[in-house]
Amino acid sequence: MSTIETRNLTKFYGETRGIEDLNLAVEEGEVFGFLGPNGAGKTTTIRTLLGFIAPTAGGATVLGRDVRDERALIEAKRRVGYLPSDPGFDEETTGARFLDYQASLKGDARRGELLDLFDAPTDRKIGALSRGNKQKLAIVQAFMHDPDLVIMDEPTSGLDPLMQERFYDFIQAERERGKTIFFSSHILSEVRKVCDRVGIIRDGRLVTTEDVETLLDRSGKRVRVNVEESVDPADFDIAGVHDLSLDGEVRFTFTGEYDALIDHLSAFHIVDLDVEEAPLDEVFMRFYGGEAHA
Known part of the structure; x- marks a missing residue:
């Protein structure tokens, strides 16, 4: 049985x-990335799964409980951790009192361990904390009762790069413990680090579900190269080159065979070469734009 399963899940405002007509399944013990640009429907999906808003049509189950059955969903949520994209804190209370309250609702078997790991401040009023420290406090509350499933919406928002890496390591360790993680993101590199599979949503519709390696193979790389020679578009008319620009330097996105690209570039005198992941928006436009608007 899937930990999360949706069947034609639909929500209109x-x-x-x-x-609309969202069908996906998240298996037990996997890290599933829910990927899409801002406004794509990620938060609506999460809020519907947690029973905060009612679906217009279709259905879903979380830990085997129907999200439309309030009593059953409450029972399931005892085993669920939740990290919203913008946690609603009482900013006049301290971090310690906030966690005490959360503990009274769901327990806190891992509170001390998590506070040490994420170095979350608890002695000051939450309103006086930075965005990153508030996020660390929110991460602690999501995991401190040792849930079977954790649902997170943009979990690394506000964290500095070092704390992001610590969070990614923690997620990988949780997967090894058999926990199921479902989180939304618009950052491809983040998903690459920790996810087993991804679902990509655009304009409220799921356009693909696939493993991370397949996604990366399809997304390609952004290439920037400076050469001594004068070039024209015909010089880079090879398989896998997209969105070619010759504005002072040669720039394009490449989805072909890298050996073929290296062989092709060897014919030029290269001054500078840079290769990086294609931005997420380019991935959507190139591979899923037509599908999403069909």
């Missing part, structure tokens, strides 16, 4: 589509 009046005439505006939040999500």
Whole structure:
């Protein structure tokens, strides 16, 4: 049985589509990335799964409980951790009192361990904390009762790069412990670090679900190269070159065979070469734009 399963899950706000005919399954013990640009429907999906808003049509289960059955979902949520994209703190209370309250609701078997790991401050009022320290406090509350499933919406928002890496290591360790993680993101590199599979959503519709390596193979690389010679578009008319630009330097996105690209570049006198992951928006436009608007 899947930890999360949706069946034609749909939510409209009046005439505006939040999500429509969403079908996905998250298996026990996997880290599943829910990937999409801002406004794609990620938060609507999460809020529907947790029973915060009711679906317009279709259905879903979380830990085997129907999200439309309030009593059953409450029972399931005892084993669920939740990290919203913008945690609603009482900013006049301290971190310690906030966690005490959370502990009274769901337990705190791992509180001390997590506070040490993420160095979350608890002695000051939450309103006086930085965005990153608030996020660390939110991460602690999501995991401190040792849930079977954790649902997170943009979990690394506000964290500095070192703390992000610590968080990624922690997620990998949780997967090894058999925990199921579902989190939304718009950052491809983040998903690459920790996810087993991804679902990609655009304009409220799921356009693909695939393993991370397949996604990366399809997304390609952004290439920037400076050469001594004068070049024209015909010089880079090879398989896998997209969005070619010759504005002072040669720039393109490449989805072909890298050996073929290296062989091709060897014919030029290269002054500088840079290769990086294609931005997420380019991945959507190139591979899923037509599908998403079909």
